[in-house]
Amino acid sequence: MRLALGVEYDGRAFTGWQTQPGGTGVQDALERALAEIADEPIGVMCAGRTDAGVHATAQVVHFDTKASRPLGAWVRGVNAHLPDSVAVTWAVPVADDFHARFSATGRRYRYLLLNRPVRPALQAGRAGWFHAPLDETAMVEAARLLVGEHDFSAFRAAECQAKSPVRHLREVCVQRRGNWISFDFEANAFLHHMIRNLVGALVYVGKGALDRDGFAELLARRDRRLSPPTFSPAGLYLCGVTYPDRWSLPDGGRIIAPVELPLS
Structure with a gap:
């Protein structure tokens, strides 16, 4: 059975x-x-x-x-x-x-990020952390560019074994509550390190090192070497799987x- x-x-x-x-x-x-x-x-x-x-x-x-x-x-x-x-x-x-x-027809992941000057103690290993202020409005605007079917080569690990870099992101949501920021992603499937790479790039947008147009160019250039570093795994959760x-x-x-x- x-x-x-x-x-x-x-x-x-x-x-x-x-x-x-x-x-x-x-x-x-x-x-x-x-x-x-x-x-x-x-x-x-x-x-x-x-x-x-x-x-x-x-x-x-x-x-x-x-x-x-x-x-x-x-x-x-x-x-x-x-x-x-x-x-x-x-x-x-x-x-x-x-x-x-x-x-399965879809997967949902959430990344939890603590955004404050001091590193976490109680949430160490269970949440990501970034010390400098982040502009969540700028990150929301950049995240909207990801919705739909795209070639995500710019956010794919070099060792990724997927046959195609094309994925359909059905939803991307960035929300802040106090010092906490959540990043929600739902797609048919994900590439190796894709979410951690996307969070890393969105953090660059949030801290002002990358604007919306620059983020769009990263997606269009399809070159992982041009993208920001992979973010910590600590705050990443697989929190949903969709089936017929x-x-x-x-x-x-x-x-x-x-x-x-x-x-x-």
């Missing part, structure tokens, strides 16, 4: 989602815990791989097993074998043709667990 799981995790303790020879990926921890319940080796597929230090509130995975267990065992039982930084939030049986990655209604997933197939802006 095939099962789908919702998973949340704090990425600080891991070398990213993907399995590693030393067993230090989130995938490794989850597969070990699932194997304890299934009493057999388990391999999982995820909706979107995250880098070292990146978090998730709504990762979706699927796996196949011969073991017959109550659904609660795939949640509470698996969680009993997971480190505190990882938790399964739900489990449902799915058809054999469901695929956590290829059945035909799949029997919670919330009608649209799994979104937003990361709220702290009050400050």
Whole structure:
């Protein structure tokens, strides 16, 4: 049988989602815990791989097993074998043709940024930080240029293995609440480091080192070498995966667990 799981995790303790020879990926921890319940080796597929230090509130995975267990065992039982930084939030049986990655039609990420002169302590590793004042209005105007289908080569990591740099960004939203700024991105899919590179460029706009026209030129030039540096992974969260209604997933197939802006 095939099962789908919702998973949340704090990425600080891991070398990213993907399995590693030393067993230090989130995938490794989850597969070990699932194997304890299934009493057999388990391999999982995820909706979107995250880098070292990146978090998730709504990762979706699927796996196949011969073991017959109550659904609660795939949640509470698996969680009993997971480190505190990882938790399964739900489990449902799915058809054999469901695929956590290829059945998904969209992903949503949020980047949380603390914008104040002093670095964070309580949110260290869970939020990005920038010390100088940022103009959120300028960042909002630049972010609007990203909506739609574009070649995002300017914001793609050199080691990105995607066959095409073209992605359809359905939504980009920049909001400020006190010292906190959130960047929300929803697209059909993302390139390697794409969001962190976009946040880095928008921060350059916010601090006045790049204007709207310069930002537009970066997008049009399609040259990563001309773009600002990649921003820290600390504030990045995978917080939503969209699936067609035909799949029997919670919330009608649209799994979104937003990361709220702290009050400050």
